[in-house]
Amino acid sequence: MNEPIPHDLGLQLPLPPGALKFLLVLLFLLHILFVNFMVGGHTLALLFELAGLKKQKYDKLAKEISKTITVNKSLAVVLGVAPLLVINLAYTTYFYSATSLTGIAWIMVIPLVTLAFLLTYLYSYSWQRWQGDHKTLHIIVGVMAAILFWTIPLIFLANVNLMLFPSRWLTVSGFLSALSLPNVLPRYFHFLLATVAVTALFAVPYFGRQKFDLESRLPGFERNEIKRLFYRIAFFVTLFQFMAGPLLLFTLPVQGISWELYGVILIGVISAITFMILVWNEIRPDNPRVGRFFGLVVVLLTTTVVAMAYGRHIYRDRAIEPHHEAMLERTQEFYWASEAARARVRMGITQQTFGSGGEKAFEQNCSVCHAMDMTLVGPSLTEIYEIYENDIEAIVTWSKDPGVKRGGAPMPAFKHLGDETLTEIAEYMLSLMGAE
Ligand code: HEC
Numbered sequence: 111m112n113e114p115i116p117h118d119l120g121l122q123l124p125l126p127p128g129a130l131k132f133l134l135v136l137l138f139l140l141h142i143l144f145v146n147f148m149v150g151g152h153t154l155a156l157l158f159e160l161a162g163l164k165k166q167k168y169d170k171l172a173k174e175i176s177k178t179i180t181v182n183k184s185l186a187v188v189l190g191v192a193p194l195l196v197i198n199l200a201y202t203t204y205f206y207s208a209t210s211l212t213g214i215a216w217i218m219v220i221p222l223v224t225l226a227f228l229l230t231y232l233y234s235y236s237w238q239r240w241q242g243d244h245k246t247l248h249i250i251v252g253v254m255a256a257i258l259f260w261t262i263p264l265i266f267l268a269n270v271n272l273m274l275f276p277s278r279w280l281t282v283s284g285f286l287s288a289l290s291l292p293n294v295l296p297r298y299f300h301f302l303l304a305t306v307a308v309t310a311l312f313a314v315p316y317f318g319r320q321k322f323d324l325e326s327r328l329p330g331f332e333r334n335e336i337k338r339l340f341y342r343i344a345f346f347v348t349l350f351q352f353m354a355g356p357l358l359l360f361t362l363p364v365q366g367i368s369w370e371l372y373g374v375i376l377i378g379v380i381s382a383i384t385f386m387i388l389v390w391n392e393i394r395p396d397n398p399r400v401g402r403f404f405g406l407v408v409v410l411l412t413t414t415v416v417a418m419a420y421g422r423h424i425y426r427d428r429a430i431e432p433h434h435e436a437m438l439e440r441t442q443e444f445y446w447a448s449e450a451a452r453a454r455v456r457m458g459i460t461q462q463t464f465g466s467g468g469e470k471a472f473e474q475n476c477s478v479c480h481a482m483d484m485t486l487v488g489p490s491l492t493e494i495y496e497i498y499e500n501d502i503e504a505i506v507t508w509s510k511d512p513g514v515k516r517g518g519a520p521m522p523a524f525k526h527l528g529d530e531t532l533t534e535i536a537e538y539m540l541s542l543m544g545a546e
Contacts, residue, residue, distance in 0.1 A: 113277040113433065114485060116203050123199060130200040135423050138193040139415065143308070144186035149259045150309030151179045152230065153302075154343075163245075167330035168293045174327060176234045176312070183227060201273060204430060208273040208288075213286030215265045222265075226258035260302065264289070269296050274429045275363070280485065280518060296358040303347050303354055310343035311411065319399050338393050345389045346472040348382070350469065355379075366429030370419050378417030385410040428546040468538030471531050475524060482542065488521055495543040505536035 123130065130204035155175040162169025197205050209216050233251050240248040268288040272278065275291060282288050289295070317328070318337040328336065359375065388403050388410065464470035480494070498504050509532050512521040524532060 114207075114279055115276075115433065115436050115440050116207070116533055117444055118437050119202060120441055120445070127200060130196055131427070134193055134196045134200055135419055137189070137196060139419055141186060141189040141193050144182050144189055145263070146305045146308040146488075147312065148179060148181035148186045149263065149302070149306030150307070151175055151182060151438065152233075152252075152259050153306055154190060154309055154313075155179065155233075156249075156256050159249060159252060167328065170328050171331070171336075173237045174317070176230075176237065178285075178316075179230050180227075180234055183230060189221065197270075201430075204273040204276070205269075207279055208269045208271075208278070211272060211279060211282055212265065212269050212285045212288050216269060218263055219262060219459050222258055222262055226255055229255035229258065237369050263301060264294075264298055267301070268294055270298070274366070274426055276430070276433045280516075283517075292361045292363060296361050296459070297352065300351065300354045307344045307347040307351070308411075310340045310347065311407070313340040314401055315346075315404055334398075334400045341389055341393045341400070345386065345393065348386060348389075351382070362425065362528075363429070365432075366425040366426065368428055371424050371428070374417050374421040374424060378414045378421065381410045381413040381417070385414065466534070466538060467531075468534035468536075468541075470536050471527065472535045475527065476535060476539075479521070480539075487519060489516070491539055491542055495540065500540060502533060502536040502540065505539065506532040509535070 125133070155172045156221055157170045158172035158175065162172055229251055233255055236244075236248060236251070265285060268285055268291070271291050271294050272282060272288045278291065316322070316336050316339070317324070317331075318333055324331055324333055324336070363535075385407060388407050391397070392400055392403060392407070405540075462506070464473065480489070482491050484490055494505070506529060509523075509526040509527075510529075511523055514520045527535075
């Protein structure tokens, strides 16, 4: 097993882990709802603005949608703080590791989000003024904001995916290489499609409600027409999800897949299919009261979303379970070792006894980075044995002037120990493997 296994912090959590995880799913759903409105809303506004170049009435619609973005983005961001705090508590070592590995991109989230927000204000408030001569400029601003809105979630996705695969921590360095994890891109497309579908769905009652002054705000639209329009978008985009979803499932590394997961996903799929049938019924041209089943439609979609979010949670827990157990074990070992050391001090045994000079020098100089079967900072003794077998001299040569082979942190040089000590160390290391 070539994965780094950190110590757990062993601190008291403010809530039991199960409660924290429940909160995480709940708070995350709330946050992601508004992220959906923000990203999907902006995407739709931009698309309708482009359609508006041909048909003026779509430009008006785009403008109306853009007005909702600034509010939704504030809610999305504020509601994003809570799940971040909870994920930090519930998955401390995992989240921390993934965050450090995607460090620069992760920090870039802040300036990127800031820039995206300034652009959305500009986009929304310059609509009237830049009509006509400056329309191209306005569209460019919209595209720039859209690119940011589409990029930022990718950073989050790379991070939370990387969290699940400790075995990749030693090979991944940086955001771009985290993107190559098998599951990141399918999940990303699944997410982007969802933003559009969810936003379109909520546009149905938003523009369809009686209080919305359709005639003056969206001239050229009829109420049923606009409801049908957004229903249709939600329908066809969700149709793509039936392709993106399985792709997502099949690219999941198997280590976290379970029957429970399949069960939960099945519930999600069944309610998604029912959702599709109902929406299909709503958009039928001969339906005089479009939106009659909206409540039910929302219930069905919510069921799907909750099932998928819960499925994701089950997967996450299963995927990191073996690693988590190994981590707890190591923490326990560490705990006992320090207890033992303390006991030795109490009993006045301050000298640790070593079987040989090589053992002592190894403990003092090498053991922080090299352990028997585990990769710490440096490779395990087993791995070293596989490379060097009984070649003591080669180990001495390497230790005096280590090269860079694995591309992680380089090993410091131990020339100062002298050939004799290094030879003893090498002998000791190999003796652990049953060689002379
Ligand atoms: C600060 C951490 C650290 C300490 C202390 C350390 N090493 Fe290493 N060691 C490493 C790292 C990291 C590598 C892998 C370097 C690479 O592949 O680029 C490594 C690799 C090695 C290798 C394998 C080289 C190969 O060909 O793959 C040997 C042998 C080795 N160390 C011996 C020692 C000995 C002997 C000591 C003590 C005198 C020691 N190391 C102390 C970090 C350390």
